[in-house]
Amino acid sequence: MGFExxxxxxxxxxxTATRNTTSQLISINQSHYLIDCGEGTQIQMRKYRVKMQRIKTIFISHLHGDHFFGLIGLLNTMHLLGRQNELSIFCPPGLREIINLQLKVADSRLNFEIKFEELEFNNGQNHIYSDNIADVYTIPLDHRIPCNGFLFVEKPKNRRIKKELIDKLKIPIEQLPKIKEGADFHREDGRVFQNEEITLPPRKSYSYAFCSDTRYNDRIVPFIENVDLLYHEATFTEAFRERAQQTYHSTARDAATIAEKAKVGKLIIGHYSARYKNFDQHLEEAREVFANTELALDGHTFSSRDL
Structure with missing residues (x-):
């Protein structure tokens, strides 16, 4: 599996009856990360056959309910399903107290440890997480309460050994990891095979930026420049531009303008107001500015094959 x-x-x-509040699952080479957890997220996971126990890290953008009200339910379900692995939650200050209070009044204890990592809110970009798959950074957003976006940058991949040469050259299994990392192959007869002879270039690594909630502010452009995939909220169409400004949200045209300025590969728009029955106008207005725009729809998957 690549990026999904x-x-x-x-x-x-x-x-609504057909649309849930904000939550996204990123899968990169079998590592799973959850962004936001609106009410009912665990039901969506069941519906779309997401294996919630595989989630290793959760990132919460801000403390408006449509971005975290589903968290306590998800944590309790993980507990009831027997989870024991530690779970890291990167979140605004205050979420730890909310979750602990909910557990306390319900006289509940989880079988697994939660490691809360409280985030800062400033005008810059902070590196907050790293594993052997990806690095994660915050993106400063402009919302009514402190809010961070998140930038995921997949780490460079190893080179790929040409499979037909493993048997032909009798490459020992224990040497394969070093060769993938760039080492030459020194055979017992003294012959040396240069790494470029026996390997293929690494597959592309991808980057993804999540920007919700925010009103239009192009100060984020340097932080998301040239990302392969950008999700930017588009709560309203242009007919409600004044409402967007008042509520610290964006229009579809705003999102597309940010995508065009940042020279991203593909734009996904979402976080729709419940007043809309369909999003044809959102898509039309965005594509007038940035042609490679798609709609975020519940259950839809974007993968490296689309980029």
Whole structure:
């Protein structure tokens, strides 16, 4: 598996019968990361066959309910399903107290440890997480309360050994990892095979930026420049531009303008107001500015094959 983004919910504050509030699952080479956890996220995971126990890290952008009200339910379900692995949650200050209070009044204890990592909110970009798959950075957003976006940057991959040469050259299994990392192959008869002879270039690494919630502010452009995939909220169409400004949200045209300025590969728009029955106007207005725009729809998956 390469890079994959699954939309679990793409509505704004109010869910509808067919659209849930914000949550996304990123899968990169079998590592799974959850961004936001609106009410009902665990139901969406069941619906779209997401294996929630594989989630290793959760990132919460801000403390408006449509971005975290589903968290306590998800944590409790993980507990009931027997989770024991530690779970890291990167979040605004205050979420730890909320979760602990919910557990306390319910006289509940989880079988697994939660490691809360409280985030800073400033005008810059902070490196907050790293594993052997990806690095994660915050993106400063412009919302009514402190809010961070997240930038995922997949780490460079190893080179790929030409499979037909493993048997032909009798390459020992224990040497394969070093060769993938760039080492030459020294055979017992003294012959040396240069790494470039026996390997293929590494596959492309991808980057993804998540920007929700925010009103238009092009100060984020340097932080997301040239990303392969950008999700930017587009709560309203141009007919409600004044409403967007008042509520610290963006229009579809705003999102597309940011994508065009940042020279991203593909734009996904979402976080729709419940007032809309369909998003044809959102898509039309965005594509007038940035042609390679798609809609975030519940259950839809974007993968490296689309980029």
């Amino acid at each position: 983004l699954k939309i679990l919910g793409a509505n704004s504050a109010i869910p």
